[in-house]
Amino acid sequence: MKDEPHPCLRCGACCASFRVDFSVEELNQHGGPVPDGVAVELTGTLSRMRGTDHQPPRCAALTGTLGQAARCGIYEWRPSPCREFEAGSDACQRARHRHGLAPLADFPW
Numbered sequence: 001m002k003d004e005p006h007p008c009l010r011c012g013a014c015c016a017s018f019r020v021d022f023s024v025e026e027l028n029q030h031g032g033p034v035p036d037g038v039a040v041e042l043t044g045t046l047s048r049m050r051g052t053d054h055q056p057p058r059c060a061a062l063t064g065t066l067g068q069a070a071r072c073g074i075y076e077w078r079p080s081p082c083r084e085f086e087a088g089s090d091a092c093q094r095a096r097h098r099h100g101l102a103p104l105a106d107f108p109w
Ligand code: SF4
Pocket: 007, 008, 009, 011, 012, 013, 014, 015, 085, 086, 087, 088, 091, 092, 093, 095, 096, 104
């Protein structure tokens, strides 16, 4: 199993399931890593990944085909909620279920 690609590379479900909100200080314009163009500044303190509050949600930075070959287009610069999101967590499994993908097993990878 360990030689297989990480399951997130064939998934992307969490990037098309939840609102992704984070501090404006993580935006480029405030000295942070997240490119300004893929986020919306909601208030003076809060920003949101563009597309994550759409119905259905899909982050503007997600590229590829969900459930087949999906990846984050700003992986190195993604905001803290994405860095903290754990593959195999309850939220991960809920996102996969929402998109008709089987639960992850055999964690940690
Ligand atoms: S839903 Fe889980 S398996 Fe899918 S990309 Fe997100 S963390 Fe990875």
